[in-house]
Amino acid sequence: MLRASPKAQxxxxxxxxxxxxxxxxxxYDIPMVSVDAALFTFHEDVIKILLVQRQNxxxxxxxxxPGGFVDKHKDRHLEDTVLRKIQEKTxxxxxxxxxxxxxxxxxxxKRDWSITICYSALISYQSCAPHISTVADAAWVNLKTxxxxxxxxxxxxxxxxxxxxxRQKALYSVVxxxxxxxxxxxxxxxxxxxxLIGKPLQKRSFRRRIExxxxxxxxxxxxxxxxxxxxxxxxxxNSAQFTFNRNLEE
Amino acid sequence: MLRASPKAQxxxxxxxxxxxxxxxxxxYDIPMVSVDAALFTFHEDVIKILLVQRQNxxxxxxxxxPGGFVDKHKDRHLEDTVLRKIQEKTxxxxxxxxxxxxxxxxxxxKRDWSITICYSALISYQSCAPHISTVADAAWVNLKTxxxxxxxxxxxxxxxxxxxxxRQKALYSVVxxxxxxxxxxxxxxxxxxxxLIGKPLQKRSFRRRIExxxxxxxxxxxxxxxxxxxxxxxxxxNSAQFTFNRNLEE
DNA sequence: CCAATAGTGTCTGTTAGACATTATAGA
DNA sequence: TCTATAATGTCTAACAGACACTATTGG
Numbered sequence: 001m002l003r004a005s006p007k008a009q010x011x012x013x014x015x016x017x018x019x020x021x022x023x024x025x026x027x028y029d030i031p032m033v034s035v036d037a038a039l040f041t042f043h044e045d046v047i048k049i050l051l052v053q054r055q056n057x058x059x060x061x062x063x064x065x066p067g068g069f070v071d072k073h074k075d076r077h078l079e080d081t082v083l084r085k086i087q088e089k090t091x092x093x094x095x096x097x098x099x100x101x102x103x104x105x106x107x108x109x110k111r112d113w114s115i116t117i118c119y120s121a122l123i124s125y126q127s128c129a130p131h132i133s134t135v136a137d138a139a140w141v142n143l144k145t146x147x148x149x150x151x152x153x154x155x156x157x158x159x160x161x162x163x164x165x166x167r168q169k170a171l172y173s174v175v176x177x178x179x180x181x182x183x184x185x186x187x188x189x190x191x192x193x194x195x196l197i198g199k200p201l202q203k204r205s206f207r208r209r210i211e212x213x214x215x216x217x218x219x220x221x222x223x224x225x226x227x228x229x230x231x232x233x234x235x236x237x238n239s240a241q242f243t244f245n246r247n248l249e250e
Numbered sequence: 251m252l253r254a255s256p257k258a259q260x261x262x263x264x265x266x267x268x269x270x271x272x273x274x275x276x277x278y279d280i281p282m283v284s285v286d287a288a289l290f291t292f293h294e295d296v297i298k299i300l301l302v303q304r305q306n307x308x309x310x311x312x313x314x315x316p317g318g319f320v321d322k323h324k325d326r327h328l329e330d331t332v333l334r335k336i337q338e339k340t341x342x343x344x345x346x347x348x349x350x351x352x353x354x355x356x357x358x359x360k361r362d363w364s365i366t367i368c369y370s371a372l373i374s375y376q377s378c379a380p381h382i383s384t385v386a387d388a389a390w391v392n393l394k395t396x397x398x399x400x401x402x403x404x405x406x407x408x409x410x411x412x413x414x415x416x417r418q419k420a421l422y423s424v425v426x427x428x429x430x431x432x433x434x435x436x437x438x439x440x441x442x443x444x445x446l447i448g449k450p451l452q453k454r455s456f457r458r459r460i461e462x463x464x465x466x467x468x469x470x471x472x473x474x475x476x477x478x479x480x481x482x483x484x485x486x487x488n489s490a491q492f493t494f495n496r497n498l499e500e
Numbered sequence: 501c502c503a504a505t506a507g508t509g510t511c512t513g514t515t516a517g518a519c520a521t522t523a524t525a526g527a
Numbered sequence: 528t529c530t531a532t533a534a535t536g537t538c539t540a541a542c543a544g545a546c547a548c549t550a551t552t553g554g
Contacts, residue, residue, distance in 0.1 A: 031320050033283050033365060070281050070354070072363040078354035102352045102367045104320070104328035113322040115283060117352045117365070187533070204535080205516050212515090227532030228524035246496040246515065246542095437506070455543050457507080462542090477505030478551035496515095496542070 031104060031113035035081045036067030036155070038118065038162035039094060041140065042179040042192045043125035048140035049159060052089055054152055055137065058110055064152030065159070066138070067116065082119045089138045090123065091131030096178035096240055097121040100162050108154045116153075120162045122178035170196035171247040174215045177235050183219050185230035186210075193248075201248060215239040281354060281363035285331045286317030286405070288368065288412035289344060291390065292429040292442045293375035298390035299409060302339055304402055305387065308360055314402030315409070316388070317366065332369045339388045341381030344373040346428035346490055350412050358404045366403075370412045372428035420446035421497040424465050427485050433469050435480035436460075443498075451498060465489040 039050040051063040066089045068081070075081045083093050097119055104115035125140070132138050141149070146159060169175040170193040177189055190206050210216060217236050222229035289300040301313040316339045318331070325331045333343050347369055354365035375390070382388050391399070396409060419425040420443040427439055440456050460466060467486050472479035 029322055030280075030283060031322060033280060070363065070365075072279055072281060072356065075363075076356050078352065078365065099351055101349055102328065104367070106322065106326050113320065113325075115320075115328065115367070117354070117367075185533085202517055202519085203533090204518080204537095207534080209515080224525055225532090226526070226530080228534080230533055245499070249495070249516075435506085452544055452546085453506090454508080454510095454545080459543080474552055475505090476503080476553070478507075480506055499543075 031115050032109060032111065034067055034069055034114070034116045035078065035085065036065040036116050036118045036158060037082050037086050037097075037121055038065055038100065038159055039086060039090070039121045039123060040143070040162075040166060040179050041123055041125045041128075042176075042195070043140070045191060045195065047143040047179070047192070047195050048125070049143050049146055049162075050089065050132075051139055051141050051146070051149075051151070053137040059152035062152040063139075063141075063149065064155040065118075078117060079119070082121070086121060089132075089135075090128035092123065092127050094121040094123040094178070096123075096175060100158070100165060103154060103158065114153075116158070118158045118162070120165060122176070124179065124181045126181050167196045167198075171250065172244045173240070173242060174210060174235065175240050178240070183221065183232040183234055185223060185232060186216075187230060189233075197248070197250065199250075205248070209244060213242055213244065215242055281365050282359060282361065284317055284319055284364070284366045285328065285335065286315040286366050286368045286408060287332050287336050287347075287371055288315055288350065288409055289336060289340070289371045289373060290393070290412075290416060290429050291373055291375045291378075292426075292445070293390070295441060295445065297393040297429070297442070297445050298375070299393050299396055299412075300339065300382075301389055301391050301396070301399075301401070303387040309402035312402040313389075313391075313399065314405040315368075328367060329369070332371070336371060339382075339385075340373065340378035342373065342377050344371040344428070346373075346425060347371040350408070350415060353404060353408065364403075366408070368408045368412070370415060372426065374429065374431045376431050417446050417448070421500065422494045423490070423492060424460060424485065425490050428490070433471065433482040433484055435473060435482060436466075437480060439483075447498070447500065449500075455498070459494060463492055463494065465492055 037050075041048050041050075050066060052066045053063050054060050066085050068085050070078070070081045071084070074084065078099075079097065082097065086097075087093055098121075100118045100120045102115060102117045104113070106113045108114050108116075132140070143159075143163060147156065149156075151159075166176065174189070176192050176196055177184065179192060180188060186207055187203070189210075190201055190203060193206070194201050215236055216233035216239070219232045219234055221232040223232055224230070287300075291298050291300075300316060302316045304310050304312050304314055316335050318335050320328070320331045321334070324334065328349075329347065332347065336347075337343055348371075350368045350370045352365060352367045354363070356363045358364050358366075382390070393409075393413060397406065399406075401409075416426065424439070426442050426446055427434065429442060430438060436457055437453070439460075440451055440453060443456070444451050465486055466483035466489070469482045469484055471482040473482055474480065
């Protein structure tokens, strides 16, 4: 954009030299900017995070979070960039995404002063299984054990921040439910929250508050494994926006 | 950094061409990145936000949030940049700062695809009054009426986000207290929270929870205006980290 | 003394924790 | 029938809301 017509823009002002000076500054003295995503899911009672193997230098071959650079032509908003990157790796767009935090410092990338805008997203294991199973450079990793791996850049730190934020959400929202398949049971949602919080929850309290806030919709279907059949629910529209006034105990 | 020795870095790898290709990309096809700060204070029962008059194009002469570009030589971390910018305008470093959110899109700056990492900070009116009163290009503006002004870029939107976040903090923390002088009374803190939340609070509840969590330290001093003398408190260390398990009602 | 207001006593209502109980499936 | 477990009943504890009350200042 700028490059296409720097003069046309500058002509409107008197200080064309100022304008061009700041333009030059941009090219030589600015930090790198990228976008990363911590994408979580819940499968077989385990919280997992998506890692991808880097195809480019630096840290080529190392595993890290999916991410990349804004494409000024393809992306209108920052979120477009992350969603594009996630879709490239999983084949689908996640039903929940939020901006986590930006991390910027002189030393987080050995090349240069670097900034990443990190997002956190949730998706069902099933919805991306078809795509991920066909590629070798993307894999779900157990969140409990990911800390033991050597990851690219400061991605270990980004994951720690994302996990903590998600843990908080488990205390005052039903947002974690977006890591489940579209239809799920109350005990499944509770197991997920328990895994995030790291301690067992009272099922009476857990159900009561979610029912009182009317966050789930009964699908009319049931599923039975061991024991009586459990009702299948789905998240209601806008249930991601709802926050309880009171946290579950940590 | 990169520009100083791109070859030295690339020599370690086989794919020097790849490396340089991505380097070129950085110069031509990357978005602008800046940092902005929503700095709040509380003075004479009014929440105020610091606005500065832009000295450069675009939007020269318009008012907006203080901010600017990362200086790769001066700044080690993103927060250094914001604190430097705030200090330039107020003469002091605020006792509380947190990252709010990053905003990036193709159209938030008419020049180019642009990203800003926006911070929210709090400071006492008194601590920056000496500096601000001497300059013409920085001023405290009533947060209630700031929405009626025409501000630079999307700063009106950034302010709305920052205000909402601060309102939430008033419901479950004592963070707003950093907008007060070092020593303050309980009724002063309550007035601030009430202004943020937009409705009166029960003083019994307000005091009770803060005392139970031991967030304030009695300075031993008192102040009296109309009525009996009020105890002067200060925020304890780490009181910004504490969050109540239960929100005040909205 | 009076108005203003800092600070407390205390009752109520809401909601999470704890845990027993009932009900319904598969083996 | 037996085990696992989904779903509910119900008591308690914690804490915010409401509001009356006391106490202490300046005018």
